Amino acid sequence: MHALRLSSYTLISALGAGLAPTLAALRAQRSGLARTHWETVDIDTCIGEVPGLDDFSVRSDLAQFDCRNNRLAQRALETDGFSQAVQAAIGRYGARRVGIFLGTSTSGILSSEVAYRQRDPETGALPADHDYHHTQNSYSIADFVRHYFALSGPAFAISTACSSSAKVFGSAQRMIAAGLIDAAIVGGVDSLCLTTLYGFNSLQLVSANACKPFDAHRDGISIGEAAAFILLERGEQAQPGDIVLSGVGESSDAHHMSSPHPEGLGARLAMQAALDMAGLAATDIDYINLHGTSTPSNDAAEDKGVSAVFGTQTPCSSTKGHTGHTLGAAGGAEAIICALALQHDFAPGGVGTTELDPRLASHYLLANLDAPMRHVLSNSFGFGGSNCSLILSKVTA
Amino acid sequence: MSALKLYLDGIGLCGPGMAGWEASRAILAGSSALVLAPTVLPAAEALPSAERRRVGVPIKLSMAIGFEAVRHAGADAATLPAVFSSTDGDCDNCHAILETLASEDRQISPTRFHNSVHNAPSGYWGIATGCHAPSTSLCALDATFGAGLLEAATQALASQQPCLLLAYDTPFPEPLASLRPIPYPLGIALLLRPERSAASFASLSIALGDEAPDVCADATLEGLRQSIPTARALPLLQLLARGETGRVVIDYLHDLSLAIEVGA
Numbered sequence: 001m002h003a004l005r006l007s008s009y010t011l012i013s014a015l016g017a018g019l020a021p022t023l024a025a026l027r028a029q030r031s032g033l034a035r036t037h038w039e040t041v042d043i044d045t046c047i048g049e050v051p052g053l054d055d056f057s058v059r060s061d062l063a064q065f066d067c068r069n070n071r072l073a074q075r076a077l078e079t080d081g082f083s084q085a086v087q088a089a090i091g092r093y094g095a096r097r098v099g100i101f102l103g104t105s106t107s108g109i110l111s112s113e114v115a116y117r118q119r120d121p122e123t124g125a126l127p128a129d130h131d132y133h134h135t136q137n138s139y140s141i142a143d144f145v146r147h148y149f150a151l152s153g154p155a156f157a158i159s160t161a162c163s164s165s166a167k168v169f170g171s172a173q174r175m176i177a178a179g180l181i182d183a184a185i186v187g188g189v190d191s192l193c194l195t196t197l198y199g200f201n202s203l204q205l206v207s208a209n210a211c212k213p214f215d216a217h218r219d220g221i222s223i224g225e226a227a228a229f230i231l232l233e234r235g236e237q238a239q240p241g242d243i244v245l246s247g248v249g250e251s252s253d254a255h256h257m258s259s260p261h262p263e264g265l266g267a268r269l270a271m272q273a274a275l276d277m278a279g280l281a282a283t284d285i286d287y288i289n290l291h292g293t294s295t296p297s298n299d300a301a302e303d304k305g306v307s308a309v310f311g312t313q314t315p316c317s318s319t320k321g322h323t324g325h326t327l328g329a330a331g332g333a334e335a336i337i338c339a340l341a342l343q344h345d346f347a348p349g350g351v352g353t354t355e356l357d358p359r360l361a362s363h364y365l366l367a368n369l370d371a372p373m374r375h376v377l378s379n380s381f382g383f384g385g386s387n388c389s390l391i392l393s394k395v396t397a
Numbered sequence: 398m399s400a401l402k403l404y405l406d407g408i409g410l411c412g413p414g415m416a417g418w419e420a421s422r423a424i425l426a427g428s429s430a431l432v433l434a435p436t437v438l439p440a441a442e443a444l445p446s447a448e449r450r451r452v453g454v455p456i457k458l459s460m461a462i463g464f465e466a467v468r469h470a471g472a473d474a475a476t477l478p479a480v481f482s483s484t485d486g487d488c489d490n491c492h493a494i495l496e497t498l499a500s501e502d503r504q505i506s507p508t509r510f511h512n513s514v515h516n517a518p519s520g521y522w523g524i525a526t527g528c529h530a531p532s533t534s535l536c537a538l539d540a541t542f543g544a545g546l547l548e549a550a551t552q553a554l555a556s557q558q559p560c561l562l563l564a565y566d567t568p569f570p571e572p573l574a575s576l577r578p579i580p581y582p583l584g585i586a587l588l589l590r591p592e593r594s595a596a597s598f599a600s601l602s603i604a605l606g607d608e609a610p611d612v613c614a615d616a617t618l619e620g621l622r623q624s625i626p627t628a629r630a631l632p633l634l635q636l637l638a639r640g641e642t643g644r645v646v647i648d649y650l651h652d653l654s655l656a657i658e659v660g661a
Contacts, residue, residue: 042503096605096653105514109495112573116499125572132576137485138515138536152652154605156537156544159486159515167533174551179399180605194498199510250531254523257448258511269529383511384520386532 003235003244003393004173008085009187010076011336013226013323014048018079023340025322026348029368033210033222033324033352038192039110043201046210048224048324049192050075058144065144067108067135068191073144076189076227085231086149086185093182100155101171102142103164103188105328105382107157108135110193141189145229153181159328161382162291164188165228166331166390170248172232187229187332196223196327203258211294211325212352213318214303214364218294224324228332240397243339245390246375247280249273253385259297260381264305267291267379270387271309278391280375282310285391287347287369289334289378290362292318293325294352302379303360310362317365321352331380335390338376342394346370400604400658401550404597406559407470408637409462409586412436412621412628417465424618425631425638431617436582443525451508452521454567454582455487459518460525462586463563470588470596472559474526477588478552479519479561481534482545484626485577486515488569518563530558541566541626542585543649549589550603559590564627583625585634599637600660608656610648633657 010018014032015025025032033046050072058066058074077083090098115130134140142157154175158164165188172184190196200206200221207220235244251273253266260267275282288310291302299318306316319337326333341347349365356364375393408418414434415421423429438457441449443464459481467474485491490512497505511517516534523532531552537544542564549562565584569577590597611632613619618635621628629648636645636659646656 112495113498116495119499119572126576130576132573133538137538137577139484139538139541143538152650154544154547154653155650156535156540156548158533158535160519160532160534161514161516170531171533171535171548171551174555175547177555178401178551180401180547180551194503195494195505195510195513198498198503198505199494199507199513202505202507202510250533252519252523252529252532254527254529256524257517257520258507266529382516383514384516384534385523386516386519386534 003246004176004232005235005238006243006339007231007233008082009230009336009339010080010082011226011228011333012050012072012076012079013326013333014050014224015322017075029349029351031210031322031351041197043197043206044208045206046222047192048222050225062144062147064131065134065140067111069108069141069189070144072191072225072227073141073189076229077148082229089183089231095150096152097182098151099153099172099175099181099184100142100145100151101158101168101184101186102145103158103168103328103331104138104141105159105161105164105190106193106195107138107140109195111135113194145185160386161384162327162330163380163382163386163388164328164331166380166388167250169245169390170250173248176234183231183233185229186232188329189227190326190328191225205295210352211320213292213294213320213350214299214357214360215353216355216357218296218299220295221293222324224326226323226326226329226333228329228336230332238395240395242395243342244393244395246393247274247278247391249277249389251387255385258383260301262301264301266385266387267302267305267381268308270389271305271377274377274389274391284375285314285377286373287341287376288314288316289338290316290318291379291381292320294320303362307361312361313363315347315365315369316362317348317350319348321350331388334378335392338378338392341376342373342392345373400602401554403550403553403601404590404593405587405599405601406590406594406596407466407472407588409465411458411461412583413581422638425635433617444521448521448524453487453489455483455565456518456521458565458582458584459522459563462584463522463561466561466586466588472588475528476530477528477559477561478530478556479522479532479563480545480549480552481516481519482541482562482564484536484538484541484566487512487517488567492570492573539626540650542629543647543655546655553589553591557591559588562587562589566625566627580624583627585627585630602658604656606654606656607652608646608654610646610654
């Protein structure tokens with residue numbers, strides 16, 4: 001395949017708004033997780049909240065889209081010069097030749113959660129101002145971005161739980177290869193809501209403390225929120241130092257709805273497929289950003305999958321201890337963390353983890369590793385056994 | 398822009414008064430009238446019994462259309478990449494979770510939660526078929542069928558393997574039904590191939606454009622086309638049901654449509 005260039009990207013998470021604070025937090029091994037009170041949630045846990053979203057509204061001409069998820073999206077679009085880069089791409093290719101493929105697991109469902117508390121006691125009707133189409137529906141995020149830029153190209157939202165915003169890279173790549181578009185806005189946005197907090201809690205997958213991936217005492221996830229956007233264009237013009245998408249691997253576990261395959265079979269297939277597409281050997285990968293949710297079963301299965309493909313020497317870590325698990329935004333967010341690792345030649349050490357699980361074989365980094373980075377791989381796995389691995393590479397002279 | 402050229406090996410259909418593709422061809426071809434009746438959903442026999450008991454309308458619906466298309470094509474479900482395309486996912490389950498979260502006791506059932514992901518039918522399909530191939534799940538509100546068709550077509554062309562599109566929609570109960578009125582569950586599956594096979598019975602050449610979409614001449618079918626996103630494909634299915642070649646334009650986003658040349 002022809003590699004696609006990441007010509008602009010931005011990330012907002014609990015680590016901060018934009019690439020600079022994200023890089024600083026990675027360098028400092030700082031976590032954005034905190035034990036805070038959010039909305040009306042009565043679960044004792046730590047969350048990765050993006051501050052200030054309650055005191056902010058989306059652009060007035062897009063007011064019908066106003067909800068926490070789209071507010072977070074707009075914040076990110078207006079960070080790191082991302083919207084200017086998109087405008088320039090529209091100038092080059094035309095509004096119909098820029099596609100939008102974004103991942104989300106819960107979109108703006110918080111708006112419906114709140115609206116259900118305000119149902120008419122007589123009729124059961126929702127408040128008159130509740131707008132299902134522009135908030136709760138999964139497409140809301142892609143529709144919002146399409147309207148934000150007045151784009152008229154292909155668009156959809158991918159919702160495959162926690163692999164959503166990794167899989168969008170594959171969709172963009174296929175659409176560009178088919179000649180339907182010249183550029184694509186990919187990434188993902190997921191924001192805090194009751195459904196995921198109470199839902200993961202019902203499965204006993206939420207830790208009472210900040211998560212600690214690959215730790216011997218890991219006991220669940222910490223939920224975070226994030227907006228990650230990447231502008232992808234054809235890679236022919238890539239210059240030395242540019243970051244390109246060189247491989248995407250997708251697979252299905254075909255095992256269980258909410259537990260990974262115990263041997264990491266689907267994970268292994270996805271990682272190998274990404275290597276095959278990139279034309280790389282396992283030894284070419286300098287760092288693996290793990291899915292690393294910090295549940296006992298995910299980390300054990302992923303460790304088996306990684307060891308099977310890479311052996312036990314490739315440096316790896318999960319950055320969920322930094323950001324929390326940002327669910328449908330995690331693939332996009334972690335792709336951007338990988339881009340920063342490539343750009344600045346370092347592999348981020350995990351945070352939260354103090355005592356590595358001796359049953360896990362992977363070379364998990366507890367401290368940052370300064371080393372030349374040429375190719376890095378990012379894993380994202382979701383409920384329903386949906387797996388996606390991405391390989392990003394730095395163009396050399 | 399060049400069109401996407403694919404071959405069609407199998408169709409699955411399940412909707413109101415339409416129990417399967419073969420059983421519904423006369424209705425779609427216009428030689429018999431559609432009588433709207435509740436969609437009949439077969440049990441998800443391919444699932445282990447523990448899973449079968451837990452599944453709702455979208456999973457039964459997608460299993461019905463998926464297996465019909467696979468049988469029609471004589472394909473092996475265990476090796477097929479798949480694209481699941483649905484505007485709202487599992488609407489009954491979503492409503493039940495929203496009600497619980499608005500109540501005094503917010504403890505939602507773990508099964509309800511893991512079934513709430515938009516890709517739940519994809520996960521159960523994988524369990525039922527033992528398929529490890531890539532599978533995706535997407536949404537584009539009323540444009541969901543067109544979005545799924547583009548994703549499946551580009552998946553087949555990029556991978557040079559067949560791809561199964563499973564498009565389905567289900568109704569919400571009230572109060573969301575008032576905001577998002579979808580009258581009946583309806584699903585359409587298409588098994589697409591990048592190269593002609595012995596089972597191929599039509600070629601499809603798909604191009605993005607901005608022509609107005611074709612409508613269904615029959616008022617009942619047209620009512621479905623307008624009210625169920627998956628039913629935006631009905632003009633294409635009508636042409637295929639008549640066994641004709643020709644050109645049809647189906648709805649995609651409000652400013653985009655898909656012009657499809659159907660060949661032999």
